[in-house]
Amino acid sequence: MESHVTHWQRWWLYGLTGLTIFFLVLPSLIVIPMSFSGTTSMMFPPPAWSTRWYEAFFSSSQWLTATWVSVQVSLCTVIVATPIGVAAAYGLHHGRFVFGQAIYGMLIASLMVPVILIAVGAFFLFAQLHMVNTKPALVLCDSLLAVPFVLVTVSAGFKGFDFNQEQVARSLGASRLKAFFTVTLPQVRASVVAGAFFAFIIAFDEVVIASMLSGGDNATLTNLMFASLRNEIDPTIAAISTLMILLTTLPPLIGHIIMLRRRRNAL
């Protein structure tokens, strides 16, 4: 006879899971109210509420400049890394290369190398080229980190796409390029958008390379935050953190909810 475990007998499993989830979401949950604190102390819940840290952020030219640098660098990374990743995903999907595995390994190698090494190596390279503390150097490094994410997301998109459709377009006279842009791309756009978003987030969040390769007027937001965290905690960071949480979690959250909806509708 089969024995059956009831939900009640597994309370410890649910309890442990609940505690772990609490541990995982706790930091994000604490930062948001802290950013509306009226005092500089770390009291929780804050004794008074205010928006003074948001005002401090939006009136500080230093923070705003750094934010603008980060936004520029991240957008440029999207523009550089997305086409590179999509093109490589297409090439790898169709090509039967002898060294296919090696090409793939090379493209995702930046995932396996500790970032500090990429940072030190890039610092050395760009020092030779007199490009330390410039945005292009940062964009190139961030693109190196972002390409694997675009490649993996878009490859997954290609796997779920029937490429016979592209063949049909080509047999009807469309060039391969035209067939890709008019038939394939519109149907895999969700994976391309997800890859581009990943590229943005990776560039926006990158700290290690930025702390070696950016400074002065070209210091990124994360670079400034990291420096501030190591010295004295400026409560403005709570406000910046809240804004960053919104920026990085809202778009995928919406995507996740849309996916769940679709799945439910499909059932």
Place this chain on the structure above:
Amino acid sequence: MTAANIWAKDMALLNGAALEHDQKREGRQLFMLCSPGILLAFFLLCLPIGWLFWFSFVDAAGSPTLEHYSRIWNEGAYVQIFLVTFETSLLVTAICILLGYPLAYCLSQMSQKWSGIVMLGVLVPFWTSLLVRTYAWLVLLQRKGVINNLLVDSGLISQPLPLVNNLTGTIIGMVHIMVPFLVLPLYASMKSIDGTYLRAAANLGASPTKAFWQVYLPLSLPGLVAGMVLTFILCLGFYITPAVLGGGRVQFIAQRIQTSVNLYPTWGPASALGVVLLVLTLAILLISQLALNRWRRRLG
């Protein structure tokens, strides 16, 4: 042989050659599509790391030497840094397994609706900036931080606990960052476990506990090992979290590499440390990959 036959044979040959030519051209074009990514990786990854390798074997005058490596081997401070990095990474990986395995198991058993919701609890921190989370832990764990205030106010403790600016804080911060890296691949592999195996075990008289230990756990091990290796090698390269939550008392290899760049006039010392870190990381990755492949083949 008739003329027509010869003609047909020639055509076939010609056609074959043309097809082959076309195929080769297509192969070249497809390779061209991969080339921007390959060039980027070559110039920003292979080339600089090759340089670092070279620097690690030459002294200030440019003649070959092993002094940078012998320094790492002989100086207690360096040995200490390697020990701290490895021990902490092992501990963090172990805690991640203790927290992550039950979580992934629970997720894989839930209905789709519930797992979608609980999954958000794993994904939201995963999407949140590493720096933001490190900051949040600083707020939570400080001497006058949220957790200490709560504990003191409730009368559980009289003196604030030293939770941050030490190894404890570093471990908490690292576990928080690494749990999703373990859970996501583990969950994927648990989802692919065929439930009929468990029912078969139950049919044959195994208790649920026995079925779990003898059937489910071995089937989930490849996914667990993959997640574990990923967690461990990512831990080895940590830089931000020990720097902020360790408060200068915890030194990882990555921090030492950064300090060496500023400290020494030549690139040698930093390069040698980097080479050791890279070789260790890649060796662990390679060995585990080979072992996993072998295992999967044996499982069929």
